[in-house]
Amino acid sequence: xxxxxxxxxTAAGASRHAGRVDPLVVLGLADDALVYAQRLGEWLTRAPExxxxxxxxxxxxxxxxxxxxxxxxxxxLDGTGRDEDALAFWRDERxxxxxxxxxxxxxxFAHEMARLLWFSAHRLERLRQEQQSPDEVxxxxxxxAVKEVAYHxxxxxxxxxxxxxxxxxxxxxxQQALVxxxxxxxxxxxxxxxxxxxxxxxxxxxxxxxxxGAPPEPRWHxxxxxxxxxxxxxxxxxxxxxxxxRTHPGASW
Amino acid sequence: MDGSQVGPLxxxxxxxxxxxxxxxxxxxIDADQRIEPRDAMPAAYRDTLVRQMAQHAHSEIIGMQPEGxxxxxxxxxxxxAILMAKVQDxxxxxxxxxxxxxxxxxxxxxxxxxxxxxxxxxxxxxNYPTLTWADVGAIGWxxxxxxxxxxxxxxxCSYGPYARAMVRICKEESFHQRQxxxxxxxxxxxxxxxxxxxxxxxxRWWWPSLMMFGPPDTGENVNGAAxxxxxxxxxxxxxxxxxxxxxxxxxxxxxxxxxxxLGLTLxxxxxxxxxERGHWDFGEIDWEEFWRVLGGDGPCNAQRLAHxxxxxxxGAWVREAAAAYAAKHAARGQGAA
Amino acid sequence: xxxxxxxxxxEVFVRGKRGLSHTHVGSLHAPDATMALRNARDLYTRRxxxxxIWVVPSxxxxxxxxxxxxxFFDPAGDKVYRHPxxxxxxxxxEYL
Ligand SMILES: [Fe+2]
Ligand SMILES: [Fe+2]
Numbered sequence: 001x002x003x004x005x006x007x008x009x010t011a012a013g014a015s016r017h018a019g020r021v022d023p024l025v026v027l028g029l030a031d032d033a034l035v036y037a038q039r040l041g042e043w044l045t046r047a048p049e050x051x052x053x054x055x056x057x058x059x060x061x062x063x064x065x066x067x068x069x070x071x072x073x074x075x076x077l078d079g080t081g082r083d084e085d086a087l088a089f090w091r092d093e094r095x096x097x098x099x100x101x102x103x104x105x106x107x108x109f110a111h112e113m114a115r116l117l118w119f120s121a122h123r124l125e126r127l128r129q130e131q132q133s134p135d136e137v138x139x140x141x142x143x144x145a146v147k148e149v150a151y152h153x154x155x156x157x158x159x160x161x162x163x164x165x166x167x168x169x170x171x172x173x174x175q176q177a178l179v180x181x182x183x184x185x186x187x188x189x190x191x192x193x194x195x196x197x198x199x200x201x202x203x204x205x206x207x208x209x210x211x212x213g214a215p216p217e218p219r220w221h222x223x224x225x226x227x228x229x230x231x232x233x234x235x236x237x238x239x240x241x242x243x244x245x246r247t248h249p250g251a252s253w
Numbered sequence: 254m255d256g257s258q259v260g261p262l263x264x265x266x267x268x269x270x271x272x273x274x275x276x277x278x279x280x281x282i283d284a285d286q287r288i289e290p291r292d293a294m295p296a297a298y299r300d301t302l303v304r305q306m307a308q309h310a311h312s313e314i315i316g317m318q319p320e321g322x323x324x325x326x327x328x329x330x331x332x333x334a335i336l337m338a339k340v341q342d343x344x345x346x347x348x349x350x351x352x353x354x355x356x357x358x359x360x361x362x363x364x365x366x367x368x369x370x371x372x373x374x375x376x377x378x379x380n381y382p383t384l385t386w387a388d389v390g391a392i393g394w395x396x397x398x399x400x401x402x403x404x405x406x407x408x409x410c411s412y413g414p415y416a417r418a419m420v421r422i423c424k425e426e427s428f429h430q431r432q433x434x435x436x437x438x439x440x441x442x443x444x445x446x447x448x449x450x451x452x453x454x455x456x457r458w459w460w461p462s463l464m465m466f467g468p469p470d471t472g473e474n475v476n477g478a479a480x481x482x483x484x485x486x487x488x489x490x491x492x493x494x495x496x497x498x499x500x501x502x503x504x505x506x507x508x509x510x511x512x513x514x515l516g517l518t519l520x521x522x523x524x525x526x527x528x529e530r531g532h533w534d535f536g537e538i539d540w541e542e543f544w545r546v547l548g549g550d551g552p553c554n555a556q557r558l559a560h561x562x563x564x565x566x567x568g569a570w571v572r573e574a575a576a577a578y579a580a581k582h583a584a585r586g587q588g589a590a
Numbered sequence: 591x592x593x594x595x596x597x598x599x600x601e602v603f604v605r606g607k608r609g610l611s612h613t614h615v616g617s618l619h620a621p622d623a624t625m626a627l628r629n630a631r632d633l634y635t636r637r638x639x640x641x642x643i644w645v646v647p648s649x650x651x652x653x654x655x656x657x658x659x660x661x662f663f664d665p666a667g668d669k670v671y672r673h674p675x676x677x678x679x680x681x682x683x684e685y686l
Contacts, residue, residue: 034330041324041333044340045317045560048568049597050348051618051629053317057341058632064334071330085329109571158625165581166574173570244328244386251444253328253386253436291653345633352617355599361619362596418616425637573595575621582622 021135023078024097027087028191028226029126030070031098034088035234036119037064038241042106052109055155059116062148069141077135089245093238094228099191101184101222103234107177110163110170114177117156121202122188124149125195157206164210175212183218187225262434262511263398264405264503265427287413290356298490302412303357304373305492307364310350311375314368315557317343319383320392328386335432336389342429346422353414369562377543378461380551387440387447387454393433395455395462395508401426402504403466411491434511441516455512456520463535464543466501505533599648600626602633604640612644623647 040060047053068084075082082090101115127149130142163174189196207214222231245253261267288294321340327333351361367373378396383389404426407419440451470484487493495503512519523536546554597619603612615634620626626645634640 037333038325041337044324044337044344045321046564046567048564048571049619050314050344050351051620051633052568052571053344054341054348054632054636055629057337057344058636061334061337061341064330064337068330068334088330089328109568155628158628162575162578162621162625163571166578167570169570170574170577240325244326248328248444248446251328251447252439253332253443342636345636348618348633349616355617360596414616421615569595572597572621575625576595576597579622 021077021133021138023074026070026077026135026138027074028097028099029130030067030074030087031096032102032119032123033063033070034067035096035098035237036102037061037067038237039102039104039106043112048109056112059152059155062145062152066141066145066148070138073135073137073141076137085245089242093230093234096228096230096234096238097226098230099184099187099222099225100231100234101181101187101225103225103231103237104181104184105233107180108173109159110173110177111180113156113159113163114174114181116152117160117203117206118181118185118188118199120149120153120156121199122192122196124153125199126192129192129195153202160206160212161210164207164212171212174210175215178207178212179215179218182215183221186221187223191226261507263401263427263430263507265401265423265430267405269405287416288411289413297486298492299357301487301490301492302415303354303359306350306354306357306415307359307367308374308376310347310354310364311368311373312379313343313347313350315375315379315561316396317347318557318560319379319381319553320389322383323386323389326386327389332436339393339429339432342425346425349418349421350415353412353418356414365565369558369565371549371558374547375557376465377546377551378465379557380546380554381457381461382552384457385450385454387437387450388458390433390436390440390451391454391458393429393431394437394511395433395458396465397426397429397433398508399462399465399504401430402500402507406494406500409491409494434515437515437517451515452517455517459519459521460538460542461546463501463505463538464540466504467497468540468543470496470498502532505535509533597621600630600645601648601651602626602630603644603646604630604634605642606639607641612642615639617648620645 037060040056040063043056043060044053047056067088071084071087075084075087101119104111104115106112124146127142127146131139131146133139133142160174163170165171188199192199204214223229288298317340320336320343324333324336324340327336351364354364355361364373368375383392401423404419404423408416408423410416410419437451437455440447442448470481484493484496488496509519509524521536523534525534526532527534545551549555598621599617600620600623601617602615604615605612618626618629618633620629623645627643630643630645635643
């Protein structure tokens with residue numbers, strides 16, 4: 001499943017990066033990780049089992065690490081000299097480039113695993129391409145991140161299999177979760193025409209093994225995350241994340 | 254500044270700890286000095302251990318909450334990462350300790366059920382709220398610091414699995430205390446508002462952290478008498494190595510100079526160096542407050558337990574699903590074979 | 591068991607680095623071995639403490655009991671030939 005992706009990823013990486021690196025593209029990759037880490041942080045102390053507190057904490061920490069590396073690079077690439085904190089805490093909503101999937105409020109565990117499966121399947125393909133980035137820093141972050149995200153995708157896979165083929169309740173919740181995240185998938189697809197089919201193939205194989213049906217095509221879908229248009233949830237997320245930092249302008253922590 | 258100029262910050266960085274680790278990993282320990290799971294042991298010894306390890310594990314798990322409260326609001330990405338790692342470590346500590354308790358034939362689910370029903374306690378310190386970011390610093394510095402002081406001697410506890418869990422935990426706790434000290438160090442050198450925030454947090458956490466060592470061992474009152482006999486028995490069994498008051502004094506002696514380095518004031522007008530004793534004298538602890546919070550009347554008792562119960566209850570369908578999946582697949586595996 | 595959703599206990603063994611044996615580090619709960627392995631990675635190797643992990647359902651471990659210790663382990667005390675110091679080696683042989 002994954003091997004098919006590697007060759008295509010290399011080709012796409014080369015074409016995407018034929019010219020110079022676009023800081024806004026890197027920013028999208030950074031913001032996806034930052035905003036999703038923020039959501040995953042909400043799970044600590046609330047996971048279904050303490051072992052899962054550990055697992056979700058690890059995934060959140062990995063993504064936060066990726067975000068920090070990429071944000072730092074964005075501040076250099078775009079010539080503003082902003083550091084990771086300036087970018088995380090002093091940008092307003094319209095300047096965030098994450099897909100809307102990651103800003104969705106924390107739902108039940110099935111929702112989280114549906115989101116994590118789709119998200120990490122797509123991110124893995126994107127990162128594989130970024131390993132070929134002409135920018136050494138971005139390529140370096142991607143190289144490390146590929147291993148981390150492969151693990152995240154596996155974690156989500158294991159859970160989707162168990163929830164899909166567990167009890168009646170878990171199956172119903174898992175199925176509903178797939179319906180709930182479906183409107184947010186086109187954003188991921190449009191973002192990466194080359195990697196998306198590989199990601200989709202991977203997820204569909206997991207769903208098939210779990211005995212879960214593909215959800216019907218949603219009537220609406222989210223759009224605009226990559227250009228700074230977000231859902232209502234985003235304002236609250238940023239208010240919480242940025243409040244303390246902004247209350248003390250110029251302070252160090 | 255990362256606190257590295259201050260010398261040993263906590264008990265895990267002193268000779269005591271180094272010595273324990275040496276014994277463990279140097280293989281110098283005579284195996285017969287440790288009780289291992291299948292050894293014959295007095296029922297009361299076993300019960301005491303189960304109770305103590307369970308309470309200890311519960312404290313780690315409940316202790317995730319006051320700090321977890323600040324993960325989404327941490328004021329820098331570096332702090333956010335450190336805090337997430339710390340709270341995650343505490344989950345790990347809880348698991349190490351439940352694992353140690355389970356070697357005595359109890360189930361973690363039993364112990365959690367007792368916690369959720371309010372039948373087993375956790376450290377009262379976590380019934381205090383984290384009102385500002387500086388509280389994260391104060392918890393790391395004072396609460397983790399006091400915990401390490403209590404825990405280092407437990408690395409030599411007579412029960413092998415408990416001792417081994419404590420070695421692992423103490424190694425990780427040292428980072429916790431350092432990051433707390435660093436938070437306060439930075440705040441104390443920051444803006445006026447940050448400095449005030451730091452002082453306010455230390456004012457609120459100092460006395461409760463002294464209470465973490467437990468009531469005095471001297472039998473001055475009913476509670477004290479009970480404590481005294483309890484302490485004596487635990488010491489005879491090698492579960493406890495030092496009296497509550499001795500550890501408390503060690504903690505005060507270690508912490509006062511650190512507070513001076515930080516430039517923060519400990520909220521005790523009676524704090525002064527005693528040439529005669531060679532220790533810091535400190536004021537009277539409000540044991541009324543201690544017993545009140547222990548008894549359930551602390552600012553966050555109800556909230557902490559409700560939060561924990563809710564996570565457990567909301568997770569039930571997930572745990573059931575995974576167990577059902579495992580059962581189905583085990584059955585299918587057998588059918589295929 | 592599946593009715594209440596209780597997860598079984600697994601013992602965890604970690605190889606600290608290449609060249610060392612797997613060592614018992616503790617236990618954890620997981621619904622099955624696949625998840626146990628992943629949980630063990632997150633719990634016992636957060637600080638790169640290992641290069642390889644084994645998980646074993648606690649229930650399948652058969653342990654010697656302390657009372658049997660004498661008959662189990664004392665005989666090996668005679669077999670000094672198992673220990674390298676048993677063999678006399680000429681002084682000028684190095685790197686044994
Ligand atoms: Fe801890
Ligand atoms: Fe700690």
